[in-house]
Amino acid sequence: MKTIAFFNNKGGVGKTSLVYHLAWMYADMELPIIAADLDPQANLTSMFVDDDRLEVLWPDHSHAKTIFGSIQPLLEGTGDVASPHVENIADNIGLLVGDLALSASEDELTSQWPDCLDRKPRAFRVLSAIWRVIERAAQEREAGLVLIDVGPNLGAVNRTALISAEHVVIPLAPDLYSLQGLRNLGPTLRRWRQEWSERRERNPINDLSIPSGDMRPAGYVLLQHAVRLDRPVKAYDRWMARIPAVYREAVLDKKPGKVAQAIGDDPHCLAALKHYRSLM
Secondary structure: OEEEEEOOOOOOOOHHHHHHHHHHHHHHOOOOEEEEEOOOOOHHHHHHOOHHHHHHHOOOOOOOOOHHHHHHHHHOOOOOOOOOOEEEEEOOEEEEOOOHHHHHHHHHHHHHHHHHHHOOHHHHHHHOHHHHHHHHHHHHHOOOEEEEEOOOOOOHHHHHHHOOOOEEEEEEOOOHHHHHHHHHHHHHHHHHHHHHHHHHOOOOOOOOOOOOOOOEEEEEEEEOOOOOOOOOOHHHHHHHHHHHHHHHHHHOOOOOOOOOOOHHHOOOEEEEEOOHHHHO
């Protein structure tokens, strides 16, 4: 099973839309996948599921069919992770349903992080909960790939979600905010990777499945600006030209090359997608 998270601490860069369309593309290739909606805003779930079905998945005072429902017994101290509900979207797509209540786990996930250093079993059970739910869901669907959608922040829920990812893809827009976001995101990913590696070695439960926390940068996907005849694009082009160097320095922790690299020549640029309005 391969796990790929799509993450940017800046919102509005097309992250959830990218996960949604990739899920269908992989399904068309007959590759069974799990789409894990770990963003408390649950926008990915809303894209996959119509309103009538959402009312069934999100009844009042119940989380039985969501990702939060699977980890709720552990958070409340009444048991371990529950068997996950995997919503059948298509023959090759299963969805771990998102839940607004996932944000309520932020404090517990924050407090358990330092407790791992003291080898406390509960801390490892809590911080591996999302990983174990993903693992069970993938086994149930015989899925070889899990696409993880997370929210645009650097909080504890995202940290717990991202240590479950072997690879991280960063969707970007050609603007100043994306460049600033890369400068924050890169060092944070490296710190989380190092901190989880230290904690992982202290796991006192031999038979507990815990994530590797690799979070290897797989590259970035650029959502290009909308091209209009009445709008200047020089500013966008300027920001876009800076992305390869900033990605290399901030995310890969490498020195920028002596010669500036164009987006089209950057091996870390997985794709440059045109804005929908540019196609009209």
